[in-house]
Amino acid sequence: MTKTTALVFGYNKYAHEIVANVVDRYKCVKIYSLHEEDVEKSGGRVEVFDLSDEWLEVHKEVDIENSMAFCLLEENAQNIFLTISLRANFKNLKIIALASNNENANKLKMAGANKVIAIVETTSDIITNMLEKPISSKILHSILYEESELKIAQIKIDKESHFKNEQLTSVDWTRYNGIIVLSVMHKDMKSEFIYSSKAKNHIIQEGDILIIVGYEADIAEFEKRIGSKRYVNWSHWSW
Amino acid sequence: MLKHQILEFAYYLDASKSYQKSKHFFYSILEDDKNRYKKYIDIFMITLIFISVSVLIREVKFHVNDYLMFFSNYIISFIFFVEYMLRLWVNSSVSKIIVTHAEHDTFLHREVNLAKAFKQILKVKLNYMISPKAIIDLLAILPFFHQLRLLRIFILFRVFKLFRYAKSFQTLSSVLAAKKFEFLTLGIFASVVIFVSSVLIYVMEANNPASSVNTLFQAFYWSIVTISTVGYGDITPVTAEGRFVAILVIVAGMAVLAFTTSLFVSAFTEKLDEIREMKTIEDVSKLKRFYLICGYEKISREVAKKLSIKDSSIIIMDDDQGRIEMAKKDGYTALHYNPGRVESYEKLNIDIDRQIKAVLCLREDDIENVYAALTIRSINKDVFILSLLMSDTNRKKLDFAGIDKIVYPQELVGLITKEIVGKPVAFEVIHELRSENLDVKIDELSITQHIVDNFPTVGDLGNKDFQIVLLGINKYNNDRFFFNPIDTTLLEAGDYLLVVGYEILILEFEKYLRTRVRDD
Known part of the structure; x- marks a missing residue:
């Protein structure tokens, strides 16, 4: 299910970048800061919150079930406290948190964040890939982040899907209509690489998600042919 | 004439x-x-x-x-x-x-x-x-x-x-040469003590028939043996006066020995850092290809860790002693030099063209990164430079400094978040492929002339037998990526295959491509 509201906690450079990248995906983006001066700086766009809040205001204003929270406070301890506070109050809220490093990322996961981005590790991963595997790094970067013709998509197998009940490896996915299937996510939320021994004997079922790479037109054609649609699924996120 | x-x-x-x-x-x-x-x-x-x-x-x-x-x-x-x-x-x-x-x-x-x-x-x-x-x-x-x-x-x-x-001999002599004056003083002091004690013992003992000191040479020999605390005992003073001289010589001998020992120790202690640095410079000059990381902070520490896991040689350069100590503690070759000074590269005798794979300006400070990048660019026009960007307002300055690749962590976080929000499963799959934690990997295989001779087209590769997905080919001649190429696509030396598969099977596949000879 697509979320309708983004709750961004923190008013800093990372928050700016994230808001700029996700603003199109939400009907409403609410930004909260711990500092009063940010309200003035942002021209009233930012609201003030307190870490001791019981979140009653937020609960009244926002449909929490359909919201995504971004915990982006610069102080690690405050960010962890914020995450744990949100989780304690809203069991079903999806939380993405920013951590300076892996150590804090683990703490944020323990505090209940669904997804954590560790800045130092992520940046160093990307730098290392750029140096050691420049071609794959360039291609994957363009597939994932840039407006290239080549796209990655996740397709959910529907009730009427063309491939339902077929064995996964009975179809030559590498040549199927110009698209390449990289992996399949089973109903039990385990992702398997297409050639893995488990995936080989897997019978495609309703609810499976195929991760495919291809040109936009080919993906659209693929969707049409198999009778399934691109899908955003949050339920695999565990916490 | x-x-x-x-x-x-x-x-x-x-x-x-x-x-x-x-x-x-x-x-x-x-x-x-x-x-x-x-x-x-x-x-x-x-x-x-x-x-x-x-x-x-x-x-x-x-x-x-x-x-x-x-x-x-x-x-x-x-x-x-x-x-x-x-x-x-x-x-x-x-x-x-x-x-x-x-x-x-x-x-x-x-x-x-x-x-x-x-x-x-x-x-x-x-x-x-x-x-x-x-x-x-x-x-x-x-x-x-x-x-x-x-x-x-x-x-x-x-x-x-x-x-x-032998270099160690040269080091030894240079260490001792640095204490020339002290050794000269010691030599003069020892000579005076030996001379005086030789004469004294000769005067006191030579006329005594029971004494074994009969000549000045014997007196000199006794002095040396006593002052060095060796004391063979073949010649000993027998008169009370002679024994008194012996006491003085023994005390003076201890002073000479203590002085000599402390001189050697202090000479080596003072030169130890210099000797270590010389050794490091020598080691660096022997390295064939390495990454030069300028600055050792949080991100560079993690990059160094990841690169060394992949068996890449790295050298850390930083002008901060504390950070250099940390890098050394982490087990890296770290040089306490300023990456923003030409003099540093001259002293270290680094051949940038031959030895450096890429320069990574990873200080979390744009000013320092620009300074280091410009210095390196002024020495070498071609070396690949990657730099961190901490504030987007400085991007143009980094471009102008001749940096080939700019990494802006905030932008990355923004893009990643967008992808996580939009395609969480796909993001996870790609993220897993890129990480080192899974058996399944994405890898690049270079096409050599031998491979072209034996596998002229994509259809001949037989990657499916190795359970490998061929994502595409990066063509050497126009640096373009061809996704999911058809079987008749011709391979050329210098092309790269982008493959996804189990690491062990990718290795097998690579070995097969490099060693197999066509039967016909």
Whole structure:
């Protein structure tokens, strides 16, 4: 299910970048800061919150079930406290948190964040890939982040899907209509690489998600042919 | 006429490329530590030295094979003679001195005075010949005249030649040379004590029939044995006066020993950092391809860790002692130099073109990164430079500094978040493929001419037999990526295959491509 509201906690450079990248995906983006001066700086766009809040205001204003929270406070301890506070109050809220490093990322996961981005590790991963595997790094970067013709998509197998009940490896996915299937996510939320021994004997079922790479037109054609649609699924996120 | 011919010849040699090249070659293999063949010459010479000494020892009590004697006396001496002459030749340039003098005189409209030039040549060559190393070289040749038995002992001078070839000896002598004044003071003090005590013990004991000190030499011998705290006991004072002198000498001996020990210790302690640094510089100059990381902070620490896991050589350079200590503690080769100064690269003697794979400016400070990048760009136009960007307002400045790749963490976080929000499963799959934690990997395989000869098209590769997905080909000639290429796509040397599969199967597939020969 697509979320309708983004709750961004923190008013800093990372928050700016994230808001700029996700603003199109939400009907409403609410930004909260711990500092009063940010309200003035942002021209009233930012609201003030307190870490001791019981979140009653937020609960009244926002449909929490359909919201995504971004915990982006610069102080690690405050960010962890914020995450744990949100989780304690809203069991079903999806939380993405920013951590300076892996150590804090683990703490944020323990505090209940669904997804954590560790800045130092992520940046160093990307730098290392750029140096050691420049071609794959360039291609994957363009597939994932840039407006290239080549796209990655996740397709959910529907009730009427063309491939339902077929064995996964009975179809030559590498040549199927110009698209390449990289992996399949089973109903039990385990992702398997297409050639893995488990995936080989897997019978495609309703609810499976195929991760495919291809040109936009080919993906659209693929969707049409198999009778399934691109899908955003949050339920695999565990916490 | 003769003068004219000498001048002509000097000009000819000075301008001759082949002469200068051969002179430079000999200079390089004899004197330049960076020359890769020098160590073989050194090992060869060290071997000759040990053969000579072994023959000398053997000869004392046993008969030595005539051929071996001939080899030791004549061949080795001849090789040492040739080496001596070559060193004398390459030490300075005779032709250059003559040409410089001639040019100088011509410029001043004077007749060329060759005598002055020869005087300078003589001075320069003599200066070399009387240097300790050259004297040892010369003495090492003397056993050639082995009929003179005394000259055989000069074989031992060959051992001193080891100083030339073993670096640790040179380090030792440089450490001791740094304390020249202190050692001189110690020498004078010890000499005075030995002289006074020798005379005193002689005066007190020589007339006593029970004493074994009868000559001044015996007194001198006793003083040395006592002051060094060896104390053989073959000569001992018997009179009360003599014993009193002995007490003084023993006390003075302890002072001399303590002084000597502390001198050695302090000399080495003071030079220890310098010695370590010299060793590091030497190690760095031997590295073939490495990443130079400028700055050691959070991100660079993580990058260094990841690169070293992949067996890449890395060198850390930072001007902050604390950060350098941290890098050393983490087990990296770390150099306490400022990456923003040309002098640093000159001192370290890094050949950027040959040795550096890429420069990573990873200070979490845009000003420092621009400074380091500009410095490196001023030395080398082509080396790949990657830099962190901490504030987007500085992006243009980094571009202008000639940085090839800019990494802006905030932008990355924004893009990643967008992808996580939009395609969480796909993001996870790609993220897992890129990470080192899973068996399934994305990898790049380079296409060689051998592969092209045996697998001319994509259809011939047989990647599916290895359970490998061919994501696409990066073509060498136009640097374009062709996704999911059809079977008839021709392969060319220099292309890269982008494959996804189990790491072990990718390795097998690569081995298969590189070793398999087409049957037809």
